[in-house]
Amino acid sequence: MSQAIIAHLHQVNAHRDMAEKLGLIDKIHQIQAWQCERLLATHEDLARQQRYRLAMAFFVDELYGPKDFSQRDADLARVIPKLAKVLPDSAMQALDDALALNALSFDLDMQMAQQLDGAPLNRETYALAYRQVGRQADRQHQIDIIAHLGQQLADVVNIRGIGMLIKLARRPAKLAGLLTLHEFLQQGFAAFKALGDVHSFVDPVIRRERILMEQLLDPERDITKDNPLPHV
Known part of the structure; x- marks a missing residue:
């Protein structure tokens, strides 16, 4: 697992x-x-x-958005072998998923940027670039x-004592220069603990993301006239 995580870090870099x-x-x-x-x-x-707000913010801000993840990634690269010895398998799998998602998303976004080729970014140009x-x-x-x-995060929050372990790790993490990772x-942890039933979120x-992807890539659909993207 450690090697897979490090490979994702190298890929996104x-x-x-x-x-x-x-x-x-x-x-x-x-x-x-x-x-x-x-x-x-x-x-x-x-x-x-209310109960979904933290989870939505975590996905948007910590897993995907335009935030600079370089410090978090550098922290991980330094300590991943040690983390593998103390964190449960589900926590390590969650880290692996998060970094795999980051690497794949960045790759897709880079190709989207090339397709847009200086065009203004809006609902119409995004849909066309996505299909291209x-x-x-x-x-x-x-x-x-x-x-x-x-699912992995849902498993992590149900591990007895994991919340206290994370809380107690804050000071050592800060002293070690790992506060961003912590x-x-x-x-x-806090976002998924607040959910209760993870599957309800x-x-x-x-389901919606799959439907939207299929609609955008459906060759029978004229997305210049029937754009499935919401107005933002």
Whole structure:
């Protein structure tokens, strides 16, 4: 598991380096920010509910948005062998899912940025670029990772004593220069602990995202006239 996580870190770093060389970073950040707004619009009914609010914010802010994850990733690269010795398997699997999602999403966003090629980003241009990029298998895998991550986090919050372990780790993490990583773990735990029934949140998100992906990639659908994306 440690090697897989490190491989994801190397992958996303390679994508970032390539995006920097191609001058695409700003456009990628615009795409990520727009997609966060789209996610909130698509799942507005969930985002409005108090018990789902932290989980929605965690997905948008800590797993996907235009936030700079480089410090978190650097922290992980330093301590992943040690974490593997103290964290339960489900927590390590959740980290693996989060980083796999980050790497795949960045790769797809970089290709979206290339397709947009300087065009303004809006609902219409996004839909066309999404279809031009295609990669339906990767889009499906992206959604599958989210579903699996949700289940792993659900398992983590049910482990006896894990909340106290994370809480007590804050000071040592700060002294070791690992506060960014600790905050990521703590926020993920708090978000999914508040859910109660994880499937009541994750299942509707997965179902809607799959439908939206299929609609955007359906060759029989004229997305210039019948765009399934919400207005953001």
